[in-house]
Amino acid sequence: METGMEIFIxxxxxxxxxETERAAALYxxxxxxxxxxxxxxxSETSRVMVVDKGRDAADWAIISAAHPGDVVITQDYGLASLVLSRRAYAFHQDGWQYTEDNIEGLLQQRYEAGKARRSAKHHWKGPAKRERKQNEIFFQHLCHFLAEGIKDK
Structure with a gap:
């Protein structure tokens, strides 16, 4: 990881x-x-960048801002793929890291799920309600990643 690392959400x-703000404050x-x-x-502690409303407007702003070694928190597989191409790191809100090894399979899953939704005649249920424990797991994984990266400098 490079000096001057920033975290983009x-x-x-x-x-x-x-949880991201807490982890960033620790490091x-x-x-x-x-x-x-x-x-x-x-936010009291983070800079908030408001972009025009539009499909993927925030994603493109993140891509423009991300440099090698930065960290991006997103649940968007497409954005994560672009982040990786910028040699930055990407994390899912559930605490796992997007990597060159898993991104292709994730994008394929997203494509297949979208195809299934478009062809289905019934309404799909949304995700289950998020539990506080999931946020704590994310926090622990992000802290571990940041600690390892800073130790490597």
């Missing part, structure tokens, strides 16, 4: 903003939250 629907890192005008987010 894809804020549209991200349930782990608070003295800056956090920037990106959201569009339909998802107003306020």
């Amino acid at each position: 894809d804020g549209d629907g991200c349930p782990v903003i608070e 003295g890192l800056k956090v920037v939250i990106f959201c569009d005008t339909s998802h107003l987010i306020h």
Whole structure:
């Protein structure tokens, strides 16, 4: 990881903003939250970048800001793929890391699921309600990653 690392959050629907800010504070890192005008987010500790409303507007702003060694928190597989191509790190809100080894399979899963949804005649259920324990797992995994990266400097 490079000096000056920043953490970028894809804020549209991200349930782990608070946990990311806590982890960043422990390691003295800056956090920037990106959201569009339909998802107003306020933070006492992070910089909030509000972009115009539009399909993937926040994603493109994140890609423009990300440098090698930065960390991006997102549940969007497409964004994660672009982040990896910038030699930055990407984490899912459930605490696992996107890597060159898993991104292709994840994108294929997303494609297949979208195809199934479009061809289905019934309504799909959304995800189960998020439990606080999931946020704590995310926090622990992010802290472990940051600790290892800082130790390697």
